Amino acid sequence: MSDAIVKATSTQVSSDLSVGEAFLRFEKEVAPSPAAAAQLRQDAISILSQASFDVSKPSRTTGLVVGHVQSGKTLSYEGVISLARDNNYALIIVITGISTPLLEQSVRRLTTDLKKASPTGWHFVTNPSDGSPQNVQQFGALREDWMDPETPSIFKKPIVAVVLKNYSRIENLIDLAKGKDWSGMKVLIIDDEADQASLNGRVQQGESSTTHAQLTHLRQQFPHHAYVQYTATPQAPLLIHLADVLSPDYVRVLTPGDGYVGGQTFFVQNPELVKTIPSSDIVSESAIAPALPDSLLQALRLYFLGVAYSIKTGYSDGPRSMLVHPSRGVGLHGHYLLWVTQTRNSWTDILSSTEESDPDRAELLTDFQLAHDELSKTTSGLPPLSDLLAMLKFAIRKTQVVEMNTRDGSRVPEINWADSVGFILVGGQALDRGFTVEGLTVTYMQRGLGVGNADALQQRARFFGYKKGYLGLCRVFLEAEVKFAFEQYVHHESDMHTRLLKIEESGQSLNDWQRVFLLDAGLKPTRSAVLSSQYVRGNFSDSWSIDLRPSLISGDIAKNRQTVETVCQNLNFEGFPGHAERTPAQRHLRADIPLRDLFNFLQKQVVTDPDSSLVKTGLLLQLTGALDTDPDKLCTIIRMRPEVTEERALNDAKTQIKALFQGPSRRARGHADGDIYPGDASIIESDRLTVQIHDVLVTNSDSPVLPIPVLAVWVPSSMGDAWYVQQTK
DSSP states (O other): OOHHHHHHHOEEEETTEEEOHHHHHHHHHTOSSHHHHHHHHHHHHHHHHHTOOOTTSOEEEEEEEEOOTTSOHHHHHHHHHHHHHHTTEEEEEEEOOSSHHHHHHHHHHHHHHHHHHOTTSOEEEESOOTTOHHHHHHHHHHHHHHHOTTSOGGGOOOEEEEEOSOHHHHHHHHHHHTTSOOTTOEEEEEEETTTSSSSOTTGGGTSOOHHHHHHHHHHHTOSEEEEEEEESOOHHHHHSOTTSTTOOSEEEEOOOOTTEEOHHIIIIIOGGGEEEEOGGGOOBTTBOOSSOOHHHHHHHHHHHHHHHHHHHTTOTTOOEEEEEEOOSSSTTHHHHHHHHHHHHHHHHHHHHOOOTTOHHHHHHHHHHHHHHHHHHTTOTTOOOHHHHHHHHHHHHHHEEEEEESOGGGOOOOOOOTTSOSEEEEEESGGGTSSOOOTTEEEEEEOOOOTTOBHHHHHHTOTTOEEOGGGGGGOEEEEEHHHHHHHHHHHHHHHHHHHHHHHHHHHTOOGGGSOOEEEOOTTOBSSOGGGOOSOEEEEOOSSEEEEOOSOOOOHHHHHHHHHHHHHHHTTSOOEEOOOOTTOOGGGOOEEEEEEHHHHHHHHHHSOOOSHHHHHHHHHHHHHHHHHHHHOTTOEEEEEEOOTTSOEEEOBOTTSSSBSOOOOOOOOOBTTBOTTSSOOOGGGOSOTTSOEEEEEEEEESSOSSOOOOEEEEEEEEOGGGOOOEEEEOOO
């Protein structure tokens, strides 16, 4: 396009951002559909506009872009790079991959797609360093090209430097960049898979891990830059200390395109696609079975039938793949590789037999018929097995079995997806993060949960992706504990995305947001090595939440008393039912209140103790979940013993109330213990949330204290939900 056409087609979207030639071409040539193009534009504008800065003074921003596993995050940051090209970014750094194969995969895709956006508009370099005369010349000429007003616009080409996420490679780039005057020049840094390797794994030792230190030094070279983190698992970037240089300021949550299937699809909407691997089929390195587990044989039959069906229906969308993930390390990979290869060869020979009476053939066809029956439940129009037999034999014979690891120091094999109709990939760590398995239909993952890091678990979900068109062919076989963990993660991810979307839509800075998630107690959000801030976990379920450390400051007491009186004055209290012989200290009043009103009441209560504040946040999180389920839910408020004054003592350190609850009544004539009064802990409405309000006079405070309203909240199991709250200030 000529400059005149560019000016005619460019669109100013804000005072300092416009959509121009590069992004327009990117939309047209790279986006898979008009709807995807519209979403890419919306995302790119949002991300880059929030990253905007004034080049007249030092300015650095850090953004977090949250996608889904296998959902197209690379396409998103390619769009951001194209938009940066239109907005005079002189240097674009993409930090991607911790392995050479993943780096090469990224370089190939970036080069191909960005050349479509601007065929001659880039200088591409991979792992640049000051040891390369060409790199030195390129970086040295960059300022002259961009800052000289006489330079024709067609010669103002940004450098796109793709760098392995390795401290020495980043150090090489720093050596190339330092000593140069970058003032006035706009720089964009994309950190792909930002939760991996970038973060400080030595924060608890008061030190900086090598890659994190180099990223910090890299950012120091550029006075005007935007650092944009991309990840599908943002737990770690969100939970690092706010003072960390990589802690994000703003967030953008990406929406997957049409055809995407993820955790909701498999574990909520179509749970029949997910199978449990029986414990008897779990193979360990110390006790290797003599033959394939039955569940793996079932998975192989389902996979080969899917390949045969795809071939018979035209093979329109490329090869079909199966992923076999036995363990993190390589110990079991060779055994599984041998088993799968021998099975493929055996089945090929058996199906080649023309003897109808061949017992092996008859037995195999019976097994395949069972697999066909299973597949027909989710695949409409699946032809009878007899119509698939010719293609089935071909599919089995033409499927490649490949071990995907770095055994003995070798590189992970590179797959040429055009080489065959099917691939069975056997591996572990190499198949976790960043690796795209084309046409994946069947996953067999006997690997256990490990230490239970939620983000690491989710990164194993290579079976997510754009496969709605052949979802019925998909099956996922998981070890029981891992299957349960994925089911819980779906709930966690949905809650996390909802909260991040609210932050994004409000324009609130992530620095002002208290980190709080719903997260099953069996999972940790991320590796503990990168976390330094205090956090609390909990799940009130048929249990009490009691603040035994109320503020003793008179102003706080007055505020809390006023809040209690305000909410109670409009309620219709009545006597709480109980034994006729109860004393005034055992008689209480009750009233019903909408949960939404109680939520507002609890929010207004002043809580000054840091730990109590975190627990209160977790409690409110559980109430939010209950309100989302039923906005009209009722609960109960009980004013405890309003006819008498409750006197309670502080502990020896005078930091908290020793005990709030009165115990059950003692044995009396004609009555057993607790008959007359069961104790405060039993004064609840068993089927709904109950809040007890105690007016407590502290008897051993260092200074006179007014009666303090102390709240005890009982949460029924129906409202139970595990949570994680981090102190961010």
